[in-house]
Amino acid sequence: MSLPHHPLHRRLALIDMGTNTFHLLIVELPEARHAQPVVLLRTKVGVRLGEGGISKGHIAPEPYARALHTLAGFKEEMELHQVTDVRATATSAMRVTANGPELVKEIFEQTGIQVEVIAGDREAELICAGVRQAVPLGPQPHLIMDIGGGSVEFIIANGQTIFWKQSFEIGAQRLLDRFFPDASGVIPSEAVAAEKEYLRTVLAPLAAAVAEFRPVGLVGASGSFDSLADMQLGRLRTEAELPPSSELALESFRRSYAQLLSLPHEERKALPGILPMRADMLVVAAILTDYVLELTGITHLRTSAYALKEGLLAEMLQAPPRA
Structure with missing residues (x-):
């Protein structure tokens, strides 16, 4: 209505x-x-x-x-x-x-x-503003991560301050093209190892920032994290059904990750909670998420359905009203 x-x-x-x-x-x-x-x-x-x-x-x-x-x-x-x-x-x-x-x-x-x-820096800022509308970050630093198809943004922030932010051109489509160009079968363990080795090099600035600011939790803001939350629930939700934020149990992520790595494309596509167009990108996104969890030692994960556009809205609402 x-x-x-x-x-x-x-x-x-x-x-x-x-x-x-x-x-x-x-x-x-x-x-x-x-x-x-x-x-x-x-x-x-x-x-x-x-x-x-x-x-x-x-x-x-x-x-x-x-x-x-x-x-x-x-x-x-x-x-x-x-x-x-x-x-x-x-x-x-x-x-x-x-x-x-x-x-x-x-x-x-x-x-x-x-x-x-x-620009990537501006994108990271807006994502953080959007996430803050969905997740009360409080005083402790959290690592916010948005896995796009082209770039990935990492932000370390609490409720008030952005301590560090960077955009990396290593999105899921790029990772797929580079490590898993034929995504019809099961992803070979060599490809997983190669992606993680690549991430270790490219994400050196993230490793330094994590060591400096020691974030206590991970907030994932993107379609990949919505999919992981849907897999945890066992069904695909519509855009309107998504709550602003969900808890993602570490065990659930590990279970989904193992499933994604062990199944070929057609069976991945049929998993409850997966949007067919995400069936392949979700594999490389999950490898990236697993790498970040290994790097940080974080065990507390949340998803945020809010990101860039909600950040833009929040920013506009704070602006003085137009004459």
Whole structure:
């Protein structure tokens, strides 16, 4: 049921164009300061923008077309909900590909949506702001981790302060292309070892930051962590069903990780709680998560359904109201 529309109400659409998934959040902003925005729509589409090209530095024709088609669908939803303001951000795939700027231009020409391509550091900041809306971090430092298709953001923060943050271009699509290009079978143990060796080198700055700030818990904010929480539950939840945050038992993660490593693609796809398009990327994402758990010794895991777009909303609500 849609809310009665008042012409003075601001309705805001927040679009997060990730390398795997495009997210759309439509909210009605309250007139009263400090009141909570009302969520009118929360949806996502698996675009797989990085498929077949991100490791070669370009967006392949099929994902390019899927992106345009998805944004046209988002435009329809925005019109339906009488949106007054739009903020659209794009991350790794659009940041590093030769034809990313061309796609930004074509999206604007076809839909009137102006996409802002944001840097990795800014992405990490917004993810942290979003996670804080879902998880009360308190005074102790936590490690926040967002595994995208193109990049992975790590942030060490508590409720007030970001102590350290860095974005690494080692997202799940890139890891898949590099270590597991044929994902139809069971991932060989040599590939797992090779990925972990690679992570040891690339994530040296993370190891140094962890040693310095000693985070007490891990908060995972991305589709991979939603999938691990769904596997723990034994069923796939819709976007609307996801609570802002869930506890992810370490035993449950270990069980899911063992299953993912021991099954071929078709059987992985059939596991309860897995979105078919994530069946392969989830393997490399789980190896990365396992590596981070080994590195940090952390045993307390939470998931956050909130990330970049909720961070953007939180930031906008803190901004002074427009005249």
